[in-house]
Amino acid sequence: MGCCSARCTLILLCCLQLVTAVERQVFDFLGYQWAPIMLNFFHIIVVILGLFGAVQYRSRYVIMYLLWMLLWVGWNVFVSCLYLDLGGLSKDSDVLSLGMSPHRSWWKDNGPGCESQNLPSTGWQNQPNPELTTVMSCWLEHQYIEILHCITQLLLSLLGFVYACYVVTSFSEEEDSFNFIGEFHHPSKPSQLLF
Template sequence: MECCSARCALILLCCLQLATTMERQVFDFLGFQWAPIMVNFFQVIMVILGLFGAVQYRTRFVIMYLLWTLLWMGWNVFVSCLYLDLGGLSKESDILSLGLSPHHSWWKDNGPGCESDSFPSAGLQKQPNPELTTVLSCWLEYHYIEILHCVVQLLLSILGFVYACCVVTSHSDDDDSFNFIGDFYHPSKGSQLLF
């Protein structure tokens, strides 16, 4: 196995996608954004299948990863358009929380360099959380951080798609052959693997 092969590059890209998707999943959980949480969960599963397919030379799993990558890229374009208010979409809508809660992006109140002004509310002293917080300014607005997440995912997905196509074309023979005698047969090696 070559160090710079498409298979090694796909393995590296899958690992990077897992790390960045898990980071994104954590912040989506903090913001109670349920649609991204579900889509991120499927992304993790499909990237693990793609990683397994690349490591074990299973082209069917890599093909599943390829098909999911197209959907994942579409999702990231949709989220980018949502945060940019393109095509009649609005970042203030509750699409990402599925209308289940009034929550928004965690980065809206906790972005890098955000200064907040906390003041107690006289009418809410009996509530469990009596403080209201107003965000005054941030170094980088929250929607740009969310778009940056999408751009990183898009770049990794495009590279992953290209390398997965290379892996599928280089391993086009079906290595999951079974000869019904109880042995697995690998056609390219010409040997039987006994269990």
């Protein structure tokens, strides 16, 4: 196979997915978002298995990767809808932290260009809730950063799905054309057994 084959492209996509999934996992750990942590961990394992399947010509692993990509696309669409407050979902709910902690996205307080500014009124500073005493001014709000993560995962997943489908069909064609005696079977020629 050439260096620009579908198999090499799938290997490259799996490597990109690993890098982006590990990056996303780190920031989900910092925000104590337990549902994404568990699914990111499982995603990393399946992508490694898909990478192994592509490198070692194992179609079963690539099929497992292919099926996981469908679920991963669904998860990322759900998270995008959650952060956009679509379909009755709310970014302020504790769905992603599984109700175990009050933490939210790490990007909410630590986004690019975020600076906290005290409110001018001194009455607000005596409140027990620190969110009422500071106002965050950010270049990009946290929900849009999370949505950009989801869009990146969606694009890589959809491309991975397409290339995985092609790789699985090419693997099955190669398996069908090999007769395990040491020669390739051509459908136009009858197979001859040498005894």
